[in-house]
Amino acid sequence: MQGYNVLMIYNKxxxxxxxxxxxxxPYKGLSNLVGGKIESGETGLEAAYRELxxxxCISKEDVTLHHVMDFKYYLQNCYVEVYVGxxxxxxxxxxxxxxxxxxxxNQDFxxxxxxxxxxxxxxMIEQVKLNQSLWLAD
Structure with missing residues (x-):
């Protein structure tokens, strides 16, 4: 099963x-979050920082990523790990x-x-709003 990541990066x-x-x-012309493939031998977190x-050009020193949820798509034989920072x-x-x-x-995402x-x-944005006090104190 192929792994992907998606990265929700908020400003300070x-x-x-x-x-x-x-x-x-896919999604040509639409707005999306950044992210990409998890390569063989990489952990999800390593792949997230690499793709970011x-x-x-945002480095590991600029942001701390938190793994907040996953989506598994059985029909497409893939999963997506969601990170936020x-x-x-x-x-x-x-x-x-x-x-x-x-x-x-203030968009209709x-x-x-x-x-x-x-x-x-x-x-994903609604989940971040509901739980931001848990992980955005840093």
Missing amino acids: HMDRLLMCKRLKN FEET KLKREVVVSGEENELYWSDL FDMTLFAGEGNIGH
């Missing part, structure tokens, strides 16, 4: 979420895979005409 003030505009399929750095300081993000931007949180993931992004 928790009022913006790092998003990307997909340049290729490759796609955004709050930046420790302001950073400049850059990446070539997709167009990166900081979204304010369940709108599938704007956001990838069939509503999963909205679900």
Whole structure:
């Protein structure tokens, strides 16, 4: 079963979420979270930090990632590990895979005409809101 990760990166003030505009399929033209494949021999957390750095230039020193949930898709024979983190300081993000931007949180993240993931992004954001005091004290 192939593993993937998705990374919810909030700015230091928790009022913006790092998003990307997909340049290729799946979800071409839609906004999505950053992430990627878990390679053979990697732990999920190692893959999350690697993908984060490759796609955004955000390093392990800039953010502490917390593993908050997983999705398992039996029909597609894959699973997705969801990590969330709050930046420790302001950073400049850059990446070539997709167009990166900081979204304010006053969006309808369940709108599938704007956001990838069939509503999963909205679900994950709501879970973070409900539980942020547990892991964002750092």
